[in-house]
Amino acid sequence: MNIDVYQQSFDTGNYTIVDSYSKALRRINDNSTVLCSISGGSDSDIVLDIIHNVDDSGKVTYYWIDTGFEYQATKDHLDYLENKYDIQIKRIKPKKSIPVCVSEYGVPFVSKYVSEQMMRLQLHKFQWEDEPLKVLLERYPNCKTALQWWCNAYYTAENGVQQMSRFSINRNKWLKEFIMQNPPDFPISNKCCEYAKKKPAKQFIKEMDADIEITGIRKSEGGIRSANYKSCFSESKSKGCGTYRPIFWYADGDKRDYEQFYGVNHSRCYTEYGLKRTGCVGCPFNPRITEELEIIQKYEPKLYTAAVNIFGKSYEYTKKYRDFVKMMKSKDKEGNL
Ligand code: SF4
Incomplete structure (x- = not known):
């Protein structure tokens, strides 16, 4: 067991970090086939750092799902991570990429x-x-x-x-x-989540016959993704393995402590583009999609053109819906409903 890294975590003076090291050591030692999902986002960077530090036998397999619509900055960051940690991050391609799913099934809304x-x-x-x-x-x-x-x-x-x-x-x-x-005159669908993200991950877990899968979900990130979980570990019948979330209990301050103490650098999406989060490029679910599109247009203009081609109908419809909500709210305020 890699006790030194556990001892070192006490120097952070942050109990949440110490606790995450203690649990990560146990999870890595108790399982033989361990997969760690890398997204290229800031939470994932911390997870990778913890797991790489505790994995002294090099048993963990790192993988990244290439949805077929990704920031160049994310791809560059994966190369950086591979060099920094001297690891390989397997690039997993889905059977159907996001652009293919959207053209076959419809846009997310x-x-x-x-x-x-x-x-x-x-x-x-x-x-x-x-x-x-x-x-x-x-x-x-x-x-x-x-x-x-x-x-x-x-x-x-x-x-x-x-x-x-x-x-x-x-x-x-x-x-x-x-x-x-305003009935939609175009197809709406959430199939890209299923075909470009969920299914390829599930298939890879099955192929590897994994005992445990590691992901970077934090409780404090909010939203449905974290609301689905109550603790840092769960068994998933549908995936056929356990899921471990090493930074589930990290608040934003714990993340900052970690980044400073261990010297974790994030992708250009954060440091240069100024994005606060990196989900799927231009996903219409993002409540701040207008700001994100401005950033994409500035830093990755080709991707911006592609995002408008892929999700354009949803952007227009979402804007129309938001304007409608504003109008209804003001009518409501004035007592005109
Ligand atoms: S998060 Fe958005 S863009 Fe990404 S797969 Fe799901 S619906 Fe598609």
Whole structure:
């Protein structure tokens, strides 16, 4: 066991860091086939540093999913990481890249869940009508979940129709009203998440017969990704291995402490472009997509042109929706609704 790196972590004076080293040592030692997912983002940089420090036998396999639509700065950063740590990061290509998925299935809009429900409704040729759930269930059979989302209600034979707040369209203010007034004339889908990210990772985990997969999710990052987890470790039946999140409990201050003490450098996406986070390039789910697009246009202009070609319909529709929300809010304020 690499005790020295554990002892050294005490010099950080940060218990969250010490604790992460203690747990990382145990996870690496207790498992034989260990995979570590690298994204090129700042959280992933810290995870890689921890794991590389504790992995004295070099058993960990590092991999990166190439979605087919990536920042040049991210690709350059992967080369930098390989040199810095003297490791290989396997580049995994999906069967269907993001541009291919979008052209085959449709553009993402608002969020993964919203896109999924809208995709299902479109597949059933839904006309975006405002009718009670029972009427719609008869009109569009085999589309129950999406119709429940649309109607903010669920139906059981025992209790009939009940109001639903979670998983309902009302979670996105004025979205239903907006869609009814502006029905989408283009396909919407969340399939790129599935084909360009989830499936290739799952397949690689299966091929490697991994015992454990390591990722860079932090609780404090917020959003659905971290809300799905309660602690730094979970077993996943669908993936067929455990998932370990070494920096799950790191707050932003812990990240800063770590970066300073261990000398972690991030990609140009952060240091030069000024991005705060690096998810998929130009993903329409990003609430700050307008600012991100300005940055992409400045620093990676070819990627900007491609992003507009791929996601343009969603950008326009999202802008229209946001303007609609603003208008409804001000009407509401003035008592004109
Ligand atoms: S995060 Fe956005 S761009 Fe990336 S795969 Fe999912 S929907 Fe597509």
